[in-house]
Amino acid sequence: MHSTVAAPPVLTAVAVAKSYGPTVALAGVSLQIAAAESVAVMGASGSGKTTLLHCLAGIIEPDAGAVTLAGPQGALRVDTLGPEGRSRLRRQHYGFVFQQGLLLPELTALENVALPLLLDGVDRHRAEAEAAHWLAQLGLTGMEERRPGQLSGGQHQRVAVARAQVGSPSVVFADEPTGALDSRTSEQVVTALLQTTTGAGRSLVVVTHDQRVAAVCDRVLELSDGLIVNEHVNRRRAA
Amino acid sequence: MRTATRLTGLMLRRSTDANRASLALPVVAFAVVTALTLTVLGGARFFFTIEGPTAPLYQSLAALAVTLLLIPLLTLCGSAARLSARRRDQHLSTLRLLGAPTRTITTMTVLESTVLAAAGTLLGVLGHLALAPLLGLLTFHGERLGAGHILLGVSGTLLCLVGLILMASVSALVGLRGVVVSPLGVRTRQSAPRLSWARAVAVVAALGAGMLAAQALRIDQGTLSIVVGLAVSFGLTMAVLNLVGPWVLGVVARRQVRRAGGRFTAERLLAARTVLDNPRAAWRQVSGVALTSFVAVFAGVGLAFTNVLAAGGSTPEDDLLLADLRTGIALTLVISFVTVAASVAVNQGADILERRELFTSLERIGMPLDGMDRARRLAVLSPLRVVALGSAAAAALLVLPLTGTVLLTDPLSLGTIAALLAAGIAVVWVALRATSPLLARVVADA
Incomplete structure (x- = not known):
């Protein structure tokens, strides 16, 4: 199945394939993600969800196929970039939220959020001001100096959401962002994630097992054995 | 069982x-x-x-x-x-x-x-x-x-x-x-461990006591007394340096984190926070250099001392003793450098493996491998400068009452001290570089 959208795509994958030894993780996936669109990727464990996300995000190189990002300077072939180019791409065009947040335990919440900007050579004062703004947007005022170990699960994920937004990325990738949270906190985190991405004109690709998360996304793709086997547009979101 | x-x-x-x-x-x-x-x-x-x-x-x-x-x-x-x-x-x-x-x-x-x-x-x-x-x-x-x-x-x-x-x-x-x-x-990990300022008081007190002991020994100018004095001073100061070292590194790292400015890169922030997160671990990584810096001062002064003795007209027995002194100093230095190299390499290897998740996270958000490696090296080299210079200064303070300024400021002594400090830093740098491929492997496997 080839997944398409009507609006101009910001991210396009064509026949993306990836294997790990004899195990086929992706068997030729094609899809398009539109600007300001939220897409949930679902499927059983081992269906290839995370591998797809990693290929789209330039974390790993696909064995075959093409991934293209419609960047501000024109189309950019993600799959042909070298390690340095992929690092730059992730730093400048993408944002990430993972199940465990993957915040750096040594840094404070403010520093964790400011880190992508510092990596891009932004002045410390500006980076921290921007980080403080995003923490405030996510209701984390007063938490700036706390370290990840001093935050609750929900706060931890909201810091990760703030970090994903701070560089004004085109696409935000989230891998089971609510996997370790209770239902109420999950709802808060997903709301924050949607408001800060699609609400601000950015695209969101979220890998999830959680039907409630999928229900609030514009589109749901279902993967099985490395292929998209089902796709549906959420009526409420489409309206 | x-x-x-x-x-x-x-x-x-x-x-x-x-x-x-x-x-x-x-x-x-x-x-x-x-x-x-x-x-x-x-x-x-x-x-x-x-x-x-x-x-x-x-x-x-x-x-x-x-x-x-x-x-x-x-x-x-x-x-x-x-x-x-x-x-x-x-x-x-x-x-x-x-x-x-x-x-x-x-x-x-x-x-x-x-x-x-x-x-x-x-x-x-x-x-x-x-x-x-x-x-x-x-x-x-x-x-x-x-x-x-x-x-x-x-x-x-x-x-x-x-x-x-x-x-x-x-x-x-x-x-x-x-x-x-x-x-x-x-x-x-919930909060960065804080180390007491009382450690600083302890080091000042011990240095004072060491200097007084060295001054007292100077009354009897016998070579044996000088050696005993050096051994006592060394043992005491090394013990106290081990107490105060982590605290000093924590203070320096905290200042680095607070210091604002355009030069404050992500690498510097990570390096300073790594030290601040566990100053004791940071100290352990470089404490071997505290020893080589100490030995550097002793070796420098020792060589200048043997030169003075040789210039004063020596017997064949004196020549034998001087040659043995030089061999002993060189051997001690080689062994201490090997210890430092092994210590840094082993600790860094373990550190990379233990902080695999951190490097994965940095990789995901787009930090290049070079940047991670630089941050890791800075987290060792920055404390290293403090340790090398601090220990050399402490050793000079202790040696001063025993040998006087003439021996300490002798060009041979100063040259030897500078060369050995540089060699100590170089050994750590090489050991750090030797562990870079492990970091690359960990990041590639992430």
């Missing part, structure tokens, strides 16, 4: 690739410690067989060299034990959560530490046997040492091995407290 033995065996057999690497590191560290400890003790024993009027002087110098070398070797032994304990933390925390009794966990800790330490010490004995013929080629007191004089002997070797293995087990048990008290606490 049977459950603990079976579980320990299972965990050792079922190690993943990364775990195998973290198993190998403590074994290598124990091997280096054992080989060098046996060689240092064996070599020192030779000087206690010398007879004649210069024998007490040789024996005092040998005791001084042993003191200089054993402290960092035992520190490395402690690091090796901690490495093996850290490897177990996660497994033991999980077992604790599953309801394993304290006795099982304690037995598993002791067993695994003992097995790793025993494997390392056995390899170390082979290293000692390989080193003995090489060092046996050195000439002391007019005669070639010979491998037989370096080998420690069966009883001495056994005693040494038992001591090192015991030390490993005790260190592992001490490190276990976190697991036994709080199964979830081991991997939860």
Whole structure:
């Protein structure tokens, strides 16, 4: 199945394939993600969800196929970039939220959020001001100096959401962002994630097992054995 | 006991690739410690067989060299034990959560530490046997040492091995407290540990006491008194430096974090926060250089001293003594540099493996490998500068009352000190570079 959208795509994958030894993780996936669109990727464990996300995000190189990002300077072939180019791409065009947040335990919440900007050579004062703004947007005022170990699960994920937004990325990738949270906190985190991405004109690709998360996304793709086997547009979101 | 033995065996057999690497590191560290400890003790024993009027002087110098070398070797032994304990933390925390009794966990800790330490010490004995013929080629007191004089002997070797293995087990048990008290606490870092300013007061007091002792010894200008004075001052100051070092590193790192400005890059922030997160660990990585800096000052002054003696018209016996002094200083330095290199490489290797998740996270958000490597190197090199210069300054303060400013400011002395400080920093830099491929592998596997 080839997944398409009507609006101009910001991210396009064509026949993306990836294997790990004899195990086929992706068997030729094609899809398009539109600007300001939220897409949930679902499927059983081992269906290839995370591998797809990693290929789209330039974390790993696909064995075959093409991934293209419609960047501000024109189309950019993600799959042909070298390690340095992929690092730059992730730093400048993408944002990430993972199940465990993957915040750096040594840094404070403010520093964790400011880190992508510092990596891009932004002045410390500006980076921290921007980080403080995003923490405030996510209701984390007063938490700036706390370290990840001093935050609750929900706060931890909201810091990760703030970090994903701070560089004004085109696409935000989230891998089971609510996997370790209770239902109420999950709802808060997903709301924050949607408001800060699609609400601000950015695209969101979220890998999830959680039907409630999928229900609030514009589109749901279902993967099985490395292929998209089902796709549906959420009526409420489409309206 | 049977459950603990079976579980320990299972965990050792079922190690993943990364775990195998973290198993190998403590074994290598124990091997280096054992080989060098046996060689240092064996070599020192030779000087206690010398007879004649210069024998007490040789024996005092040998005791001084042993003191200089054993402290960092035992520190490395402690690091090796901690490495093996850290490897177990996660497994033991999980077992604790599953309801394993304290006795099982304690037995598993002791067993695994003992097995790793025993494997390392056995390899170390082979290293000692390989080193003995090489060092046996050195000439002391007019005669070639010979491998037989370096080998420690069966009883001495056994005693040494038992001591090192015991030390490993005790260190592992001490490190276990976190697991036994709080199964979830081991991997939860909640706040950066703060170290008391009282440590700074302790170092000033000890330096003062050391200087007074050195001043008192100066009344009797005998060479033996100077050697004893140096040994006492050294031992005291090294102990206090170990107390105050982490605190100083924490203060410097905190200032670096607070310092604003355009030059404050992500690498610098990460490096400073890494030090601040665990100043004791940062200190352990560079504490070996505190020793080489100390030895650098002693060596510089010692060489200037031997030059002065030689210029004053010397007898053949004096010439022999001076040649032996130079050989002894060079040997002590080489061994301390090897210890420093091993310590940095082992600690860095373990650090990379332990912080795998952190590097994965940095990789995901787009930090280039070079940047991660630079941050890691900065986290060692920045404290290193503080340690090298601080220790050299402390050593100069202690040596000053014994030798006066003339010897300390002698061009030969200053040149030797500068060259050795540079060599110490270079050794650490090379050891850091040597672990870069491991970081690349960890990031590639992420």
